[in-house]
Amino acid sequence: MSNQDDTRQNPLERLLGPTAPEVGCDECFDRLDEFVELELADFDADAAVPGLRAHLEGCPACREEHDSLLALVAGG
């Protein structure tokens, strides 16, 4: 991810979070299930839910929940 590359180049980038427009935690939670199913179906989840991916880069708690839901649903 470019964000990780940025972090290696400049520690400020991680502290300052994503530059792209992002949703907040509440909207992230509202649409996380839809986003994860689109990802698992290889649809363009980023186009369907703009701003959610950027939020995951900036919010560790939402990222953990996304990763867990993705793993749980993918595992059946």
Add this chain to the structure above:
Amino acid sequence: MGTAAVYPRVRMGETLPRSSEAWVAALRAEGAEREQALSDLYALLLRAARFELRRRRAALSHVRGEELEDIATQAADDALLAILAKLDQYRGASRFTTWAYKFALLEAGVKLRRRGWQGREVVLEPDAWSAFADRGASAQQTLERDELLRALAAAMDGVLTPHQRTVFVALALSQVPIDVLAERLQTTRGALYKTLHDARRKLRRELVAAGYLEDQPAKAGEDKR
């Protein structure tokens, strides 16, 4: 129709295959049909909560197994209540089970993060700069990093409100989990993230103006927050 013929009992951890529409209908039904759906849903939520526990077990090695099981049970309890309260908000954008899982993962995640920070002090002053120490860095890289951090500290002093500074120090510098800080400051996760977002935007603008960061074209886009 006899309920047992439609929803026969299953073992804990298993749920009957239902369509999303059937889940919602059963949870809105009355009597035995609803009781069976609640039982099945609870089993599903407990499975999700335990799944989350297993994912985080390495970070919780100091927590007893009994306590972890209690956390899973509480997470499933709270998730069930949340789902029943928000059932009308389910629009079918995903399968019902995926929608339900996220409530259990949220509850388990919040409880585990808070348990992991139980008894730990939340640092609200910027003495966490050592987190950026890089043992492999050259002298030149160390000098550059120190200059960046001094610039950041100056920007924090110059443009952030006291509350934005507190939130930025805790969440970004000290990496306190957002749920932990929300509990200690008696606010919500959404409100804290909004504050963090505003602080980050102010700091980025200041550091770009000072020449420490390049401007990002994406900033011109409409923010969805």
